[in-house]
Amino acid sequence: MKAEIKRTASRFRHTIGKYRVQRGKQCKSCAGCVVTCPHGVHFKAGTRMGTPRDYLCVGPEVCRSKNCFCVEKCPNSALNVVINPQIKALGDFRWTADLLMSTWYQAETGRLPDVDMEYRTGNSGGGFDKLRFRFPEKPPQVIPAEDIDTSIELNKRGDKSHRITIGIPLYQGGMSFGSVSDSTMVSRARAAMLWDTFGCTGEGGYPEFLYPFDRQMITQVATGLFGVKEETIQRVRIVEFKYAQGAKPGLGGHLLGDKVTERVAKMREAVQGSALFSPFPFHSVYSVEDHKKHVDWIKAINPKVLVSVKVSTPADVDMVAIGSYYAGAHIVHLDGSYGGTGAAPDIAKKNIAMPIEYAIPKVHRFLVEEGVRDKVTLIASGGIRTAHDVLKAIALGADGVVEGTAGMVALECTRCSSCESGRGCPRGIATTDPELAEFITVDWGAQRVYNLYASWRSQIVGVLQQLGMRSIRELVGRTDCLRHLDYN
Amino acid sequence: MPKKYHIKPTPTAPRFMPVGRSGIIDWEEDCLKCTTCVKKRCLYDVYKNRAYDSQTLEDSIDYQCKNCFSCIQNCPRGVLSKTINPEFLRMGDAYWKPDIIHNTWFQAETGKIPVSGAGYRGPFSGPGFDAMWTDMSEIVRPTRDGIHGREYISTGIDVGRKQRYLKFDASGNVLLEMPPLVEIPLPVIFNVLPFGNLGQGILLSMAEAARQIGSLMYVTPATYGAFLKPFKDHLIPLLPVEGLDLDAEILEGVKMVELLYAPDVLACIQQLKLRSPQLVVSVRLPLDPKARTIAADLAHAGVEVIHLFADYRGNEFVEGDAPRFVKDALREIHLHLVNVSVRDQITLIVSGGIALAEHLPKAIICGADGAAVDLPLLIALECRVCKRCVAGKSCPVSLQNIDPEYGGKRLVNLMCSWWSQLIELMGAMGIRDVRRVRGEAGRAMFFEDLERDTFGALFSNR
Known part of the structure; x- marks a missing residue:
């Protein structure tokens, strides 16, 4: 299937933008502004002017410098442009309003916004937000964009298991059936397939509507073992053991009773309406040897499958990583403490385990010292919000990343944090309520996620060009390409 | 072994309408009075349950709004807007921040742990207690059936x-x-x-x-x-x-x-x-x-x-x-x-x-x-x-x-x-x-x- 970027606008009447364009009663619908504005903010709807698409507005400064400022050109002084007061209520330290809006823009258009928004970093004051690339003054060699390789290899052990290469250095984080809507799952899976990468079923079972994506699906074996069957293990090319989740390390999972509908209960072989707990840890794993036993079981059922081990980031995460490798893992997946979740205690999100920015170099270095770094694929997640976070994670030592929240934002998540309450997500993403889930159609959702990945890929290519690298694989562990604002 | 310690909560609503984080503004003058008003479709019924407290001058919507922006983005004329309630930002001081006050109110009302969706929202680290993280164990843990299970976790x-x-x-x-x-x-x-x-x-x-x-x-x-x-x-x-x-x-x-x-x-x-x-x-x-x-x-x-x-x-x-x-x-x-x-x-x-x-x-x-x-x-x-x-x-x-x-x-x-x-x-x-x-x-x-x-x-x- 050949895919391309297609403009895919918001489902809502108004997209939230950085500027607010106000049209006063003085407007005589002369449509002069339609001609003045090169960004498509103004348009005529019938005989009258339509409500301005103000999210496309690039602001007074740019327009003044290019002599296309509608406010000054309007013959009737009917227009006004101000900073949108709503954005104060939007976003937070990690996902600023700028990050949310620029991600929405990328999901709509497949490219970076023209508006002056910070699309690379958030405002958390540490980690990725304090790292910057250190570019050479002139790239050592000029490499055309089409010659740049963004693919990564997932089986570096060179054993008899599948050899899998994914087209972009990211795949998708697990989101369970029951925690997000069907259309959200299918949208994401389709986008993953179009980019030749992988989606993930999460731990809530393997619903039939994902069967067409078998070749590009990861299925999870998590501590609750919900929906894990011989048949589901045999469907896929990658199985992910979920030991812990970065947002709630050491706590296990929790699906509230409201979300356990008849279908969810059936899929998970549980009782409708009663909350489901995924315990912590695996009750049959209390050592690396126990873990190896589990890996062996999976390989006995599906001999060619790749095994990924998803762990969070305790102080001894390096030991956990090496243990996983020796137990037979192809992929070690570190999920940092600031990662996403459908529901977790706030105290856990903030306080338990270390941010991914510390864990990646620690594990990378340790695997190098142990002489096995080139035999294992190191994947990072938990706070990867932008293309620049992807690049920084790789420069710190990961081979690739797992994306979760950014894809939700592409589907117009505002990160309001109410995924878990009542009927679920008011925007139809994290919900099992059929009425709410109707807000998203698969064509729309898949294209939005596809567009976001397209924009990310072109930014990745741009950075590699500036660094003079032909492949994303050359960037792994190249901390010399980074600088930290707190140090020289 | 002594009897297992347990604290039983009793939901206890506040006496006064709490100061809310949101500030919803709606301009009545440009309203189309359309029959499919977005306010009716609020998933949390915050418009339906709207009330004002005459003593503290609080609007219940400010406390109940969950910041999903759906009404704002769907109102035909765009007459709804929101921002952060300045009263909310004025609460407390540099250490006792509004979020701490809110978080404490929620717990005192419900007895429940604050739980939410999506990842952490705060700064990477911060002064004081925010400059440390507690550790976890990936596979070893004391209880086999959860912290509220049969085994005893002592806080005494x-x-x-x-x-x-x-x-x-x-x-x-x-x-x-x-x-x-x-x-x-x-x-x-x-x-x-x-x-x-x-x-x-x-x-x-x-x-x-x-x-x-x-x-x-x-x-x-x-x-x-x-x-x-x-x-x-x-x-x-x-x-x-x-x-x-x-x-x-x-x-x-x-x-x-x-x-x-x-x-x-x-x-x-x-x-x-x-x-x-x-x-x-x-x-x-x-x-x-x-x-x-x-x-x-x-x-x-x-x-x-x-x-x-x-x-x-x-x-x-x-x-x-x-x-x-x-x-x-x-x-x-x-x-x-x-x-x-x-x-x-x-x-x-x-x-x-x-x-x-x-x-x-x-x-x-x-x-x-x-x-x-x-x-x-x-x-x-x-x-x-x-x-x-x-x-x-x-x-x-x-x-x-x-x-x-x-x-x-x-x-x-x-x-x-x-x-x-x-x-x-x-x-x-x-x-x-x-x-x-x-x-x-x-x-x-x-x-x-x-x-x-x-x-x-x-x-x-x-």
Whole structure:
């Protein structure tokens, strides 16, 4: 299937933008502004002017410098442009309003916004937000964009298991059936397939509507073992053991009773309406040897499958990583403490385990010292919000990343944090309520996620060009390409 | 094994409409009055349930809005808008931030742990307690069926002096006299309030909650009255050394007393112990640069309990220089007491700046046995940290009129939530007795260390 970027606008009447364009009663619908504005903010709807698409507005400064400022050109002084007061209520330290809006823009258009928004970093004051690339003054060699390789290899052990290469250095984080809507799952899976990468079923079972994506699906074996069957293990090319989740390390999972509908209960072989707990840890794993036993079981059922081990980031995460490798893992997946979740205690999100920015170099270095770094694929997640976070994670030592929240934002998540309450997500993403889930159609959702990945890929290519690298694989562990604002 | 400790919450709605984070603005004038109004389709019915509080001038929508932006983005004319409620941002101060106040209100109302979707929203790290993370164990954990399962996770501590070893005579009898201990099932004591002590209702609410959760509260001679007599088991009189009256009514029938530190405090303790050998006597020592030496001296001299107190924002008392935060000063004192071999004999209580549930295990990791909590109690009773009372002005939520039964429930709810969160963190750490959390810096990660070992190692020499 050949895919391309297609403009895919918001489902809502108004997209939230950085500027607010106000049209006063003085407007005589002369449509002069339609001609003045090169960004498509103004348009005529019938005989009258339509409500301005103000999210496309690039602001007074740019327009003044290019002599296309509608406010000054309007013959009737009917227009006004101000900073949108709503954005104060939007976003937070990690996902600023700028990050949310620029991600929405990328999901709509497949490219970076023209508006002056910070699309690379958030405002958390540490980690990725304090790292910057250190570019050479002139790239050592000029490499055309089409010659740049963004693919990564997932089986570096060179054993008899599948050899899998994914087209972009990211795949998708697990989101369970029951925690997000069907259309959200299918949208994401389709986008993953179009980019030749992988989606993930999460731990809530393997619903039939994902069967067409078998070749590009990861299925999870998590501590609750919900929906894990011989048949589901045999469907896929990658199985992910979920030991812990970065947002709630050491706590296990929790699906509230409201979300356990008849279908969810059936899929998970549980009782409708009663909350489901995924315990912590695996009750049959209390050592690396126990873990190896589990890996062996999976390989006995599906001999060619790749095994990924998803762990969070305790102080001894390096030991956990090496243990996983020796137990037979192809992929070690570190999920940092600031990662996403459908529901977790706030105290856990903030306080338990270390941010991914510390864990990646620690594990990378340790695997190098142990002489096995080139035999294992190191994947990072938990706070990867932008293309620049992807690049920084790789420069710190990961081979690739797992994306979760950014894809939700592409589907117009505002990160309001109410995924878990009542009927679920008011925007139809994290919900099992059929009425709410109707807000998203698969064509729309898949294209939005596809567009976001397209924009990310072109930014990745741009950075590699500036660094003079032909492949994303050359960037792994190249901390010399980074600088930290707190140090020289 | 003792009966499993449990705190039962009772949902207790606030008396006053809380200050909300949102500010929803709708302009009536441009409204189309369309029949499919987005307000009707609010998933949380915040427009349907809209109410105004004439006394506090609050709009319920500001508190109930969940910030999904759906109504704003779908209103045909775009006449709905929102921003952050400036009243919300004005609450509290630089340390007691609006989010802390909100978080505490929620817990006092519901008794539940704050749970939400999506990832962490805050800064990467921050000052004070925000510069440390607790650790977790990837595969080893104490309980097989969860922290609320059959196995026992103990949050109890013994307040008093501990012997390092036992001595026996030839026939096997214990030779030492065991010093008295006061056992509390949760490492929290209710502290004297830094401000806002607006009468009996508040004290009775605290006493009632202390009784229900089995803990203790401090009381000063200035606030003590006969109304507190029924709660003697749960009171710790806090007294100055000067003019100590051994016959004062406040001392009758209590298990523990605390003296404000003064150079002659030891003589005073002796007097008290002569009169009542079973009384646990604590010394309240200000957290300042001298505290380390004094604490060691007191511990060597046989003092049972030391209560180190910082100011209500968690800063040590120093002139001029930048004060250290309670976490750092406490760590240093704890390690000093370990080095001079007295740490295990004494109980260390800490107070000042303990604002959120997470601060409790963090303070214990930094070396305290338990913490004394003050302002969160007042916030649980709906205080907005406006400090009008300090200037002698009226309280916007009439704390002077609070009903002790009602107030007690709010405080029990808060403690229920804190207790649940404490065992969540302990469970993740793989520790099932809070006494083993004390000083366990190995089960925590500190920002300075991680930053130095990671980015410092990578970037500092370039």
